[in-house]
Amino acid sequence: MELLGPVPVATLTLSASVLRPGRSVQLVGAELHDVEAGRTVARAHAWVFPVSTSGPGQPTPLAHSPEDGETRPRPEGWHGGYLDAVEWRWIKGSVEEAGPGIVWMRPPRLVEGEETSPVQRLLACVDSASGASAALDVREWGFLNTELSVHLLRPPVGEWVCLDAETTLSTGSVGVATSAAYDGLGLVARSAQALLVVPR
Template sequence: MIEKSAQHPCFYRLLDASGDGRETFESLPATAGPWSPEAQHGGPPAALLARALERSSDAVIGRFTMELHGPVPVGRLATTATVLRPGRSVQLVGAELYDVARGRVVASARAWLFPASDRGPEQPKPPEHGPADGAHHARPTAWHGGYLDAVEWRWVSGSVETAGPGVVWMRPPALVEGEPLSPVQRLLACADSASGVSAALDVRRWAFLNTELTVHVLRPPVGDWVCLDAETTLGSGAVGIATAAISDETGLVARSSQALLVAPR
């Protein structure tokens, strides 16, 4: 059995919830990304935006796109959500993430919401491996801890220090202190890691920063673990693309893509 870490209990602490739907959060150290302790990994903000979107409707997220307007600070953040296109069958909803100290939007999301249903024509096929088949690898010394230390990682193949595709099982901590993590929040807390899981360059010499994250969700995942089967494709310029097939222990749940800014460090 794989033990559950208690090192970092959550990513955020809720500070205030106003009547107009705006909520304010304190970002905890576990949100910090690999490049700097002052800037967040993309996973926690994606999950926090998904939380705001889920609270706007009872439907389920079928497609989620996050635009990163710049670094998300490890500081006070606020979320808002709006129904952009209501509908009986599908809805388009939007959410924004604000840097409270600077009074500006640092990330935004759009999602198509679909009816909740378990009567689809296809049944998931279990993956050939599970979390217990993976191994723990120490993070690269060139990368900051924060998020990387808060999440449990079990590598089936590859690593962030091995150039090429990678397959890893991930178990993130709670998103907001005192709240259960929803299935889609768990998925999005992990999906942004595809570019690191399939790192194609030496992280000591190159930075590869994603400007956006798009996830098409077939169904909400079940269980505590999420698996990324990721690959990065590089071009001859500053653009790269990271893609992943994302599964739970019963089968495929989503596919993701990220546009990467590739630059020397």
């Protein structure tokens, strides 16, 4: 997924299409448009594989669960919004501790009156990889992610997603946040985000 600009709280339209049909795999795409500004704000592409449960690999559940995590207060001076809307259960680290983090997350319903699917929950969570593993003090540094790549191993299940996330920085303004994402059955996806790292 590529973020082409800020996504406003306004009227948006979504278009989707099959870009490459196929019997074994197909490529699908979608674009999110800001109606008032007349521009595309996000674009996504996905390769769709057949769903099967007969593959050689089987997931292994993690040794911990959301019940084992800690709820930590939002750091003083931070805005609420997303941080307050999501349930966080920290196994390692926190949003104000620099370094890798492991956290169980349960995002809220995204659209009033509509159930949030497990895939939607997963994608909302993996977008938090840089925040869950910030390598610098976020009060002094900003991490702008311009894209998000997610590789799903199987359909996710349940309401909780665990991120094992890490941010890697270079000597310039480029970084990358990666995560292994788990559900109650075990590893379900891996993600990577390109980051523009700038002082505030």
